[in-house]
Amino acid sequence: MPQQFTATFIEREEALPRNAIVRLAAPRAVVDAAAPGQFVMLHQGLAAGRDPLLPRPFSIMRATRARGAGEPDSLELLVFTGGRGAGRLVEARPGEPFAALGPLGSGYQLGGRVSxxxxxxxxxxxxxxxxxxxxxxxxxxxxxxxxxxxxxxxxxxxxxxxxxxxxxxxxxxxxxxxxxxxxxxxxxxxxxxxxxxxxxxxxxxxxxxxxxxxxxxxxxxxxxxxxxxxxxxxxxxxxxxxxxxxxxxxxxxxxxxxxxxxxxxxxx
Ligand SMILES: Cc1cc2nc3c(=O)[nH]c(=O)nc-3n(C[C@H](O)[C@H](O)[C@H](O)COP(=O)(O)OP(=O)(O)OC[C@H]3O[C@@H](n4cnc5c(N)ncnc54)[C@H](O)[C@@H]3O)c2cc1C
Ligand code: FES
The missing domain is CATH 3.40.50.80 (Nucleotide-binding domain of ferredoxin-NADP reductase (FNR) module)
Known part of the structure; x- marks a missing residue:
């Protein structure tokens, strides 16, 4: 079941020109439910009066349970940073909250017969x-x-x-x-x-x-x-x-x- 949740910005790595890997803290239920091919809708923050109005979908690259005490469960996304949809993600600082919905959609079916x-x-x-x-x-x-x-x-x-x-x-x-x-x-x-x-x-x-x-x-x-x-x-x-x-x-x-x-x- 998709959930509305607050995704908290952890860090960003410039993995490619105009693309960053963004790590966001997310609830364990979201991390555990995420399957390959599913995505989250991320909102850039209406409260701050920011454009654009609509959230953007981003595929989930990794959904990882916390590895140690004090670490958050997290989602990793590969985000195109050259457009309007990820504007605030590009500038975000650790701890900044983003309204999110997910995991969404029907992802890849691996099937037991695939080897x-x-x-x-x-x-x-x-x-x-x-x-x-x-x-x-x-x-x-x-x-x-x-x-x-x-x-x-x-x-x-x-x-x-x-x-x-x-x-x-x-x-x-x-x-x-x-x-x-x-x-x-x-x-x-x-x-x-x-x-x-x-x-x-x-x-x-x-x-x-x-x-x-x-x-x-x-x-x-x-x-x-x-x-x-x-x-x-x-x-x-x-x-x-x-x-x-x-x-x-x-x-x-x-x-x-x-x-x-x-x-x-x-x-x-
Ligand atoms: C199911 C689904 C999953 C998606 N997963 C991802 C994802 O994992 N990562 C991701 O970055 N986007 C993903 N997208 C696309 C994403 O939602 C945005 O459309 C994209 O990030 C650009 O939106 P924008 O508003 O920032 O750019 P806009 O301001 O709408 O676009 C600005 C310009 O950049 C160009 N552009 C847009 N995206 C790219 C790109 N990736 N590389 C080069 N040029 C581009 C556009 O053609 C346009 O000319 C996904 C879309 C869907 C439907
Ligand atoms: S985005 Fe509304 S029906 Fe798919």
């Missing part, structure tokens, strides 16, 4: 993909992460990634790893993977679908789950501001998603 998971991330999609990788590894699932970016400086540095996952990188400018699209790397893992999970902009899913189509008939393809993003107002399925077209009709990204089977989503 080799192929995870694909672009942009801030790396945050929920790290959460999924860590959950999968903890269950003994072998994990390969394919991470794409425009250039090497847009890749989350290795110390933030799970050490037990195999990691392959693609950059559009060739400054690290494969020179080209991250979806170019998918075919070499299709024989290996028995589940595919992605968080990326929708054009990447179109390319992923094309890469899979080339193999249709040659082998049984693993099921693919992808996360969809829409601007959100309520986060709980009430305002209908976040709908996505699926083969089963319109669905809300905030409550029915953000994770959907790839074959269900109608992509442009």
């Amino acid at each position: 080799r998971a192929l995870l694909l991330a672009v942009g801030h999609g790396i945050a929920p993909i790290v959460a999924l990788a860590e959950a999968a590894l903890a269950r003994g699932v072998a994990v390969t992460m394919l991470v794409g970016a425009n250039s090497a400086d847009q890749l989350l540095p290795l110390p933030y990634l799970p050490t037990d996952a195999e990691i392959a990188v693609a950059t559009a400018d060739g400054s690290r790893g494969h020179h080209g699209a991250v979806t170019d790397l998918v075919p070499e893992y299709l024989e290996w993977a028995d589940g595919i999970y992605a968080y990326a902009p929708e054009p990447v899913y179109v390319a992923l679908r094309e890469a899979l189509r080339a193999y249709r008939g040659a082998r049984t393809l693993p099921p693919v789950q992808v996360a969809i993003e829409r601007g959100m107002a309520c986060g709980v399925g009430v305002c209908l501001g976040c709908v996505v077209q699926t083969k089963g009709g319109l669905k809300t990204v905030c409550r029915d998603g953000p994770v959907f089977p790839l074959e269900q989503v109608v992509l442009d």
Whole structure:
């Protein structure tokens, strides 16, 4: 069940240009309930008369119980700091409170039969993909992460990634790893993977679908789950501001998603 809670700012690490890892203290019930692919809505503080009016959704990268006495239970988010939605988070000081709601949405389903998971991330999609990788590894699932970016400086540095996952990188400018699209790397893992999970902009899913189509008939393809993003107002399925077209009709990204089977989503 999602809860309204106060998330208290602990610290921020500039992990990437214009992106920071933000740690917030959160109630234990929220930390324990959080599942990979779920998100929280964070408000920038109406009380302070701050713009913007609406909260912003952020994927949960890590939900961690306190490691010692006096330590808080916490949520880690990877937050884009270049826009209006995270303005106060960028300036926050330890102890500053933020109105929050979560954990929200329907996340990735690992399923008991998955033993080799192929995870694909672009942009801030790396945050929920790290959460999924860590959950999968903890269950003994072998994990390969394919991470794409425009250039090497847009890749989350290795110390933030799970050490037990195999990691392959693609950059559009060739400054690290494969020179080209991250979806170019998918075919070499299709024989290996028995589940595919992605968080990326929708054009990447179109390319992923094309890469899979080339193999249709040659082998049984693993099921693919992808996360969809829409601007959100309520986060709980009430305002209908976040709908996505699926083969089963319109669905809300905030409550029915953000994770959907790839074959269900109608992509442009
Ligand atoms: C389910 C869900 C989960 C999300 N998880 C995350 C998350 O984990 N981390 C996160 O940062 N955002 C996440 N978002 C997006 C987030 O809610 C905001 O939309 C985003 O942070 C930008 O909002 P803003 O108001 O600060 O920027 P705006 O002021 O609306 O945008 C300013 C400009 O920056 C560009 N921009 C926006 N986001 C980015 C980005 N990440 N990188 C580069 N340019 C960008 C926009 O295109 C725009 O031109 C998520 C959205 C959804 C629906
Ligand atoms: S944000 Fe209101 S229905 Fe999804």
